[in-house]
Amino acid sequence: MYQDDEQKECESKIWWDDIKKLANGLESALNKKGNKNSIFVQLNETKMDLALKMYERSWWIFKTFIYREKAEKERIDRHKIISLYILSILAIRPFDVRVHPQKKEIVYLENTDPENRDLFLVNELFAFRVMQILLFAWDKNKGKKIFGINGNESKWLLILLNNIKLNLENMKVSFISSDPSNVISILSLAQIVYYIEQVYV
Amino acid sequence: MIDRNNNLESVSARINENGRLQLIPENNEEVSVVDVAPAVKEGVDHMIANNFFLE
Numbered sequence: 001m002y003q004d005d006e007q008k009e010c011e012s013k014i015w016w017d018d019i020k021k022l023a024n025g026l027e028s029a030l031n032k033k034g035n036k037n038s039i040f041v042q043l044n045e046t047k048m049d050l051a052l053k054m055y056e057r058s059w060w061i062f063k064t065f066i067y068r069e070k071a072e073k074e075r076i077d078r079h080k081i082i083s084l085y086i087l088s089i090l091a092i093r094p095f096d097v098r099v100h101p102q103k104k105e106i107v108y109l110e111n112t113d114p115e116n117r118d119l120f121l122v123n124e125l126f127a128f129r130v131m132q133i134l135l136f137a138w139d140k141n142k143g144k145k146i147f148g149i150n151g152n153e154s155k156w157l158l159i160l161l162n163n164i165k166l167n168l169e170n171m172k173v174s175f176i177s178s179d180p181s182n183v184i185s186i187l188s189l190a191q192i193v194y195y196i197e198q199v200y201v
Numbered sequence: 202m203i204d205r206n207n208n209l210e211s212v213s214a215r216i217n218e219n220g221r222l223q224l225i226p227e228n229n230e231e232v233s234v235v236d237v238a239p240a241v242k243e244g245v246d247h248m249i250a251n252n253f254f255l256e
């Protein structure tokens with residue numbers, strides 16, 4: 001297999017401050033919404049940086065896998081870029097869910113409350129929002145609002161992202177490699193992003 | 202090969218040494234990540250302003 005270990009810088013670094021701003025905004029919004037007396041989310045900025053670095057490493061590995069010696073010149077499409085961002089976020093999990101120790105019993109009861117569900121799924125929700133924004137950014141019909149996804153599909157997408165996150169957690173990956181299982185994840189998610197774009201954008 | 206837009210020959214492919222089909226797209230993304238950077242910023246600002254569409 002062709003290998004090029006010389007990491008190149010990704011151009012999408014130009015968005016990284018915006019993605020961090022989004023993460024900070026999501027942290028504030030969720031903590032206003034949830035029951036902050038017992039549960040809250042906390043953005044870990046070191047892990048946020050790590051997730052973005054993981055994207056860059058994975059992007060380069062995936063490009064060399066696809067294009068080999070032409071990797072530096074060729075580009076991958078937006079669906080695969082979004083797929084790699086989602087996987088990097090879910091692998092690193094930049095948000096922590098914090099529970100006040102004396103309130104643990106209350107939190108277990110509140111776990112089924114939709115108000116608190118978003119807090120427990122904060123990393124999945126963040127990956128979801130990044131996908132929406134990047135599809136919006138590539139939308140050629142500017143001036144439209146950011147698209148929404150209907151309730152049932154949105155629920156199943158979050159369930160999928162949750163399972164991907166748990167799977168990556170078990171694998172303890174430091175980057176999304178060109179191993180077959182990772183390639184399946186990248187391509188499957190890229191196809192889903194493509195179909196979401198076809199339906200909603 | 203047929204690509205997503207049913208264009209013949211815009212996508213080529215090879216079978217590598219492990220028997221895996223690898224696509225070699227010839228029609229790269231026309232709009233680059235740099236081109237969409239202002240829209241990413243706009244999207245982030247919009248989402249924050251609208252409280253992330255939390256229900």
